[in-house]
Amino acid sequence: MxxxxxxxxxxxxxxxxxxxxxxxxxxxxxVNLGHTVPEITDRMHQQIDSVCFTYRTQFHSPALAGLTEHLARLAPGDLNQVQYCNSGSEAIETALRLATLYHATAYRPFQCVVLTEEPSYHGMTAGALAASGHPLRRKDLTPLLANQSTVARVRPRQGALRADAEDWEKAIAEVGPHNLSAVVIEPVGGAASGAVPTDPETLVRLRELADEHGFLLIADEVMSGLGRTGRWFGCDHAGVTPDVLVLGKGLSAGFMPIAAVVVSDRIAASFDAPLSGVLFGHTMAGAPLAVATAAAVLDYLERQSxxxxxxxxxxxxxxxxxxxxxxxxxxxxxxxxxxxxxxxxxxxxxxxxxxxxxxxxxxxxxxxxxxxxxxxxxxxxxxxxxxxxxxxxxxxxxxxxxxxxxxxxxxxxxxxxxxxxxxxxx
Ligand SMILES: Cc1ncc(COP(=O)(O)O)c(C=O)c1O
The missing domain is CATH 3.90.1150.10 (Aspartate Aminotransferase, domain 1)
Known part of the structure; x- marks a missing residue:
């Protein structure tokens, strides 16, 4: 018990x-900042006493705009556009949706295969689970994972714990780069690999290949993002800017469900509507209480270095x-x-x-x-x-x-x- x-x-x-x-x-x-942090819970209480929920299509929120600005300042390169979600799984799901829509908008509907690593874990919703290189968690759920056929996997060589640049290059060639919608990678492994980092050269090479072939590089930083690895983001260890940066756990620090998909200006500009109109979202996404909590978390992270x-x-x-x-x-x-x-x-x-x-x-x-x-x-x-x-x-x-x-x-x-x-x- x-x-x-x-x-x-x-x-x-x-x-x-x-x-x-x-x-x-x-x-x-x-719970990246420990349990019960008054600097954060005080601000949550203030928000509760003011307003907990308004819907994003009904009210503009300066607090939400402020959180987006803060994330954009912390994130590398032109990662300046943010779509909010309630969990890491939802955020990965949103990133996969974004990649598919990005290619569809450019009349490349065949460019729809997502390449991920085994072992990896990207979440429990159907798309995120299909993308996860985690046979134990996918077991018996195949009928639900309808998009299995659009997921390909790279595996590390015998004896290695993570795929290296050569493994990825081979897997990309097998899928056919012109079929590839996105590569999803954990820059520092989570619970699937047991914290094994991707070596920096591999991330640099994936960035080059994404630029060459036009697929999106999605960094799953649900666990590694916002300070956990000793830098703001796991990608920073390689000096690489992904096209999409997915954040979760560290953004809420365990206080309120909130996650984020941070998207480059370049990708966002390919749509002729704001991201929120293209990707849609979930009822509670970006609700004032979660936004106030995440804003307090980011302030704390920065103030306390x-x-x-x-x-x-x-x-x-x-x-x-x-x-x-x-x-x-x-x-x-x-x-x-x-x-x-x-x-x-x-x-x-x-x-x-x-x-x-x-x-x-x-x-x-x-x-x-x-x-x-x-x-x-x-x-x-x-x-x-x-x-x-x-x-x-x-x-x-x-x-x-x-x-x-x-x-x-x-x-x-x-x-x-x-x-x-x-x-x-x-
Ligand atoms: C790397 C990674 N991606 C995605 C997820 C899914 O996040 P959530 O449990 O918030 O849905 C997790 C959760 O453990 C994770 O570690």
Whole structure:
């Protein structure tokens, strides 16, 4: 049975039995500023007392225009147009719709294949799930995923965890670049690969190929965006500007559902109507309360120089985690950027009794929350991604609890079939 939550503060969550859990994975890697931040909740309260909802076709909102300006200032290049959504999945869905419409507008309806990587995860709605290189989550849903035939996949070579430039070039040639609508890529991997970054040369090459052949480069930064990787965006590590930047988790920081599709001026200008009229949207998209929350989140991120703090903290945490690999054979490696980190987990059941799910469970028993990752049997890992505001002392405490959890995992028989295990979404 799951524990019942009572309250949360900073990096800690407490259950109704008074047990304390150090949030080593920021909820679902979205509580980027920690739990209960008065600078943000005060502004939410002010908005609640003023107006929670107006519909975007009925009222102009200076707050929404301000949020768009702020995002445009932070995003690289000419990524200045924003369409709001309520979740990462919706935002990916919107980006796919945008790519299809972009080519249709230019009378290229055959240019409709979306190329994505396996492993990857882009969301649970039908289009986003079809695009996800995540066989476990797609399993048994094929009849619903009508657009399977317009999705192609690139796979890393044997032994590699992410596709490189050569793999992508080969996959693009196989699809036929003239058929390609968009490439969707996680610049820093999320839970599917277990935080494995795309190497910068691959992103640079994809940018060149997109320019050469006219397909769109969509960066899924739902997890990596807005400071998580130690830069504002995962793409910044390669100095690459995508055509479409998809943001989610970090924009809401866990306070209100909001996500965004940030589109280049060039792509937006190809339509003869504003993006909101072309793409349409969802009832609650861009509603005042969510907008006020995201505006408060962006102000906080900038005022507190959170990306730079995440870079420093990530370096320190990665070093401490690498120390654990020397002590425990269960842990194969440490990967990621900034505070989007993961431990590779040795999952051979003959040699080690533990798997990533066992480790997550053992960590919970030690008062530490971690996020299971990987697409078995492609990858097996556990994400370590505390709030970007985590202190040095809290990181030390995290590593101590993790150390004990790894020992506990290797010593106890596998509990992968316990009810708690099955509660974890993989
Ligand atoms: C990289 C990535 N894209 C998309 C999504 C989907 O976002 P949401 O769960 O908000 O729909 C996720 C969620 O984990 C994600 O990590």
């Amino acid at each position: 799951l524990p019942t939550v009572s309250r949360a503060e900073g990096v800690y969550v407490y259950d109704t039995d008074g047990r304390e859990y150090l949030d080593g994975c920021s909820g679902a890697i979205n 959170i990306p730079a703090r995440a870079a420093r903290a990530g370096e320190r945490l990665a070093e401490r985690l690498t120390g654990l690999t020397g002590q425990h054979r269960l842990i194969t490696d440490v990967r990621g950027r900034g505070l989007q980190l993961a431990l590779g987990v040795q999952s051979d059941p003959d040699r080690f009794p533990g798997t990533s799910l066992d480790l997550v469970e053992a960590a919970r028993a030690e008062g530490l929350l971690l996020y299971p990752a990987g697409v078995t049997p492609l990858t097996e890992s556990v994400m370590v991604a505390p709030p970007l505001t985590v202190s040095d002392e809290e990181m030390d405490e995290l590593v101590q609890r993790l150390d004990r959890a790894i020992t506990r995992t290797t010593q106890s028989p596998s509990g992968a079939s316990s009810p708690l295990m099955t509660a974890h979404a993989r």
